[in-house]
Amino acid sequence: MKSVWILLPFFYVGGVEKWAIALAQQLQTEYEVNVISFGPIDTEARLVFSEFPVMQISPWHVIWRVVRGDVPDICIAALTPANIFAGCLFFWRETKVLSSTHLTLSRESAKSYFHYIRRRCVYYFIGCVSDVVIAVSEGVKRDLRDLAKVPSSKIVMIYNPCFDEVKREATRETQTSERMAFVAAGRLHEQKGFDLLIEAWTSAMRDTDERLCSLEIYGDGPLRSELQEQVRTSDLHNVIFHGNVKGLVDRLSDYDVFVLSSRYEGFGNVVAEALVAGTYCVTLDCPHGPAEILKSGEFGRVLPALSVDALAKEISALVGLRQQKANLPEINSVKVLVHLLQFTTATFGSRVRELLRGL
Numbered sequence: 439m440k441s442v443w444i445l446l447p448f449f450y451v452g453g454v455e456k457w458a459i460a461l462a463q464q465l466q467t468e469y470e471v472n473v474i475s476f477g478p479i480d481t482e483a484r485l486v487f488s489e490f491p492v493m494q495i496s497p498w499h500v501i502w503r504v505v506r507g508d509v510p511d512i513c514i515a516a517l518t519p520a521n522i523f524a525g526c527l528f529f530w531r532e533t534k535v536l537s538s539t540h541l542t543l544s545r546e547s548a549k550s551y552f553h554y555i556r557r558r559c560v561y562y563f564i565g566c567v568s569d570v571v572i573a574v575s576e577g578v579k580r581d582l583r584d585l586a587k588v589p590s591s592k593i594v595m596i597y598n599p600c601f602d603e604v605k606r607e608a609t610r611e612t613q614t615s616e617r618m619a620f621v622a623a624g625r626l627h628e629q630k631g632f633d634l635l636i637e638a639w640t641s642a643m644r645d646t647d648e649r650l651c652s653l654e655i656y657g658d659g660p661l662r663s664e665l666q667e668q669v670r671t672s673d674l675h676n677v678i679f680h681g682n683v684k685g686l687v688d689r690l691s692d693y694d695v696f697v698l699s700s701r702y703e704g705f706g707n708v709v710a711e712a713l714v715a716g717t718y719c720v721t722l723d724c725p726h727g728p729a730e731i732l733k734s735g736e737f738g739r740v741l742p743a744l745s746v747d748a749l750a751k752e753i754s755a756l757v758g759l760r761q762q763k764a765n766l767p768e769i770n771s772v773k774v775l776v777h778l779l780q781f782t783t784a785t786f787g788s789r790v791r792e793l794l795r796g797l
Contacts, residue, residue: 440511441470442794447519448477449494451486451658451682452625453598453707454516454540457574460599461514462490464787465794469512476500476523482658486684501527509533512794514572516540518560525567534797537564538572540704542725543581546743547629547702561586569797574598574705577726594793599786600710601687604778618651618760620753621693621717623686623708626659628701631722631744633661633668635699638749640672642757651757652676654693656686690715694766695756699749703727710781713737713774718766720752731781737774739767 442465444458462471473490476497484492495503503509504527514536515524521537528535541547543561548554565571565588572594573579579595582588624630632655639653655665658681669677683689686708690696696712698721705727712719713731719738721728722745732738741748759766779785 439468439470442472443510443513444471444473445500445513445515445520445524446473446475446477447517447523449475449479449483449487449492451480451483453705455483455487456707457538457540457598458516459487459490459492460783460786461790464599464783464790466490468791469794472510474500476520482682486682497523504528504531512536512797514538518557518564521564521568522560525564529567534569535567536570536572536793537568538574539578539582540574541629542578542702542704543585544702544725546725558585558587561588565589565592568592570594570793572596572793575727575730577730578704581726596786596789596793597781598705598707598710599783600707600781601714602783604714604775604782616650616760618695618757619693620651620653620695620697621656621690621712622653622697622699623656623690624698624700625657626655626661626665628661629703630657630659631699631701631724632665634701634722634744634746635697635749636665636668636672636674636677638699638746638753639677640674641746641750642753643674643676646754646757648674648676650761651753652678653697654678654680656680656683656689658682687711687715690717693717694760695720697749697753698722698728700724700728701744706731709738710778714778714781718756718769720749720756722749733777737769737777 449455462473465471473492475494479494509531512534513524515521516538524535545554571588571592579593582593583590690712696717696719698709702724709728709731723729723740723743729740
């Protein structure tokens with residue numbers, strides 16, 4: 439049985455970690471799989487992602503194992519530090535190296551122009567030392583090809599595994615409750631744009647009775663206290679922070695509208711999770727992923743990137759529909775069910791196994 443290492447630079451609660459655990463589960467029947475983090479492992483992450491064990495091994499210990507000849511047949515890395523580490527470590531070995539890109543490389547995701555150019559150069563290097571580069575969306579694939587100049591022959595697009603099966607509820611019809619429930623979820627980080635969402639929510643509430651709607655936010659991260667302070671400063675009383683939870687996709691069906699306000703993404707798992715839950719989706723058109731998932735507005739509302747004003751107007755309009763006892767915009771259930779099949783763990787596993795067999 440061939441061996442596979444899934445290599446990460448850290449293990450927290452996030453989309454990449456979910457991807458890694460799903461990958462391990464999908465490969466374990468055909469391969470000897472080890473999930474390795476050469477950085478810290480968060481205690482909460484072990485609880486949230488308890489389906490597969492994760493080993494914490496220092497970079498020096500990993501190098502020592504390789505020097506002694508303990509090398510896998512295949513190494514699949516995620517995130518830039520692990521992609522570089524794996525590419526360099528196994529460059530002169532027979533190990534096949536698959537790096538993966540989970541975020542856009544476009545200018546929006548860079549802290550400065552220098553950082554933008556550096557990231558493009560780094561991913562050019564990663565392309566050179568990898569046998570395959572996995573992109574999690576068509577937008578990320580274009581970035582790798584056009585910005586990082588990775589050869590198209592080395593890039594494989596495989597959508598993230600978002601849920602086990604497509605068992606979608608119909609988009610909500612008119613509810614007996616007069617209160618419209620909005621939900622957002624993700625790591626409380628600048629990337630996810632929760633500050634933009636709260637700013638838009640504050641603007642929308644100026645012309646809306648707070649008792650008619652609520653916003654609940656799932657997730658944790660470095661900006662939690664700052665975002666809670668933004669809510670307090672804005673004098674909002676209908677915004678609730680829940681922290682990290684297990685089985686979020688099962689909770690999303692309890693809400694009327696899901697909102698994604700990210701500045702940038704690579705894919706945006708939670709949009710697909712909300713769509714399969716039957717929750718109406720509103721997203722900002724950030725690079726990349728959300729527009730692909732919603733088929734450029736066919737399966738939800740796609741607003742201009744970074745537009746707080748457009749988001750505020752959309753929130754007000756949706757609350758207005760509830761006051762008028764009108765339905766949310768209708769979505770073709772058959773089309774969306776077929777569309778969602780490409781985001782299942784089974785499809786993800788099939789694509790990855792097919793890729794590995796061809797190495």
